[in-house]
Amino acid sequence: MRGGDERHTALVSKIDMHVKGIGRVGALDAGLICTLKSVSLLVRKLISTEGEAFKVCVVDEFENACLESNAPGNILLKLVKTHIPNDSRFNALYKFEPYIEMAVNHITESGLYQIPLSRRIEMPVSDARSLMAHLNECVDKIRQEVKSEKFLSTLNSYQRSSNKNYKELTGYVDTLFGRYSRLLVLRVDLSYSKENSKTTQAVAKRDRERLFGNARSNKLFDDMVGYIWKLEHGPEKGFHYHMMFFFDGSKVREDITLAKRIGEYWAGIVTKGRGLYFNCNVGKLAYKSCGIGMVDHTDAQLRKGLRNAVVYLSKTDLYMKLQTEGRGMGKGLCPSPKGPRGRPRAAISIKGCMA
Known part of the structure; x- marks a missing residue:
């Protein structure tokens, strides 16, 4: 166990090194994505219910x-209490x-975020009936809108776009493995310094x-x-x-060094x-499912990690999409097939970058 602890300590030490030009971009806001996933599931559950939400x-x-809340009312209360970014900048x-x-x-239109909702609050009967009608109306409007042609068209377009991105990227990686027996995979996040975080x-x-x-x-x-x-x-990273x-x-190794050189090239040049x-x-060793570094086309575990x-x-596109000026995601050109004798050809042209 001691050897494992020492390796872990050394790894943490490497990750925590602060060198000029190295930023902490790291992961997307996983907490927000999980929240949005939960909200999406709650809404789908709500529209499948029937009957009044409150009495x-x-x-x-x-x-x-x-x-007193019924099943749909319980779902609405959860939705109202879930914090979702809702400001003009976001x-x-x-x-x-x-x-x-x-x-x-x-x-928002029903003003429910401003109403202190609780099943324990007592009030005059007339006020309770008025609030009950207001809440039930909100639930009914949600149920009705999901059946509208406009909503169904918007939903279809959104899901088609997200699925297309997923299929294109995973298919692209599979095509690369069809051309190269081993790939050295680098993950580098490129950002701006705090002083330049408002870069447009x-x-x-x-x-x-x-x-x-x-x-x-x-x-x-x-x-x-x-x-x-x-x-x-990101709110802080820009x-x-x-x-x-x-x-x-088959031609390069040392993924950490190569990724470092690319990062330095971005930062300095x-x-x-x-x-x-x-x-x-x-x-990379800290990842539960590692898919970066040297990946052989026959290594099912590493390829699964790479796919993940x-x-x-x-995955953010499943629940929220950045409003971009042009494309917000891109990839290189697919490689040409191997020659008749399996000899590798030159690397693909990087003129294929998507704007």
Whole structure:
């Protein structure tokens, strides 16, 4: 056990190193994604219920009453009590999945976020009946809207787009393995320093295009055979990229060093000192399902981890989408097939980066 503890300590020490140019971009807000997933499931559960959500229960001879909630009422109370970002700045950047957006809109328009809802609050019968009608009306509106052609069309479009991204990215990785027996996979998050965290989306896009444009003549990328990028935005980080680079594993090794050099290139050359990077490969052993580093096409476990890593890049789109100027996600061109004798061909052209 001691040897394992020492390795863990050494790993943590590596991850915690603070070197000029290294930022802490790391993961997406997993807590928010889990919250949105929960809300989406609650809304779907609510629309499958029937009957009134609330009824009035008289509690004494003075005609005081309180509300009693049925199954749909319990779900509505959970939705109201769940904290979901709902400010103008967030809404200008992100669009919620249709179920979430529709429910939040109805709850907001009904003023339920401002009403102290509790089944224990006693009030005059007339007030209880009025509040009961108001809450039941909100539930009815949610049930009715999900049946509308407009909502169904919006939902279909949203889900089709999310599924398309997932299939494209996983298919792209499978195609790379069909061409190369081993891939050196790098995960590097590229961002901006605190002083430059308000960098605009247009400037971030320009920097990304410069990174791939300059790579055509940079030996650092000679053996790169593919890549995936995803634009994200955080309240403190501002706009930043989650990048996945694929190199021909028969020609290069040392994934940590290579990822570090790419990060330094972004921070020092591409952004002229405005950028930061986070080298995810440094802490790859800490991942429960590791899919980065050297991955052989026959290694089912590592390939499953890699697939999970790719899904991770696109999973926010299941519940909220960044409103981007152009594409918010892209990948390289698919590689050409092997020659007739199986001899590997040159790495794919990086002119295929998606704008």
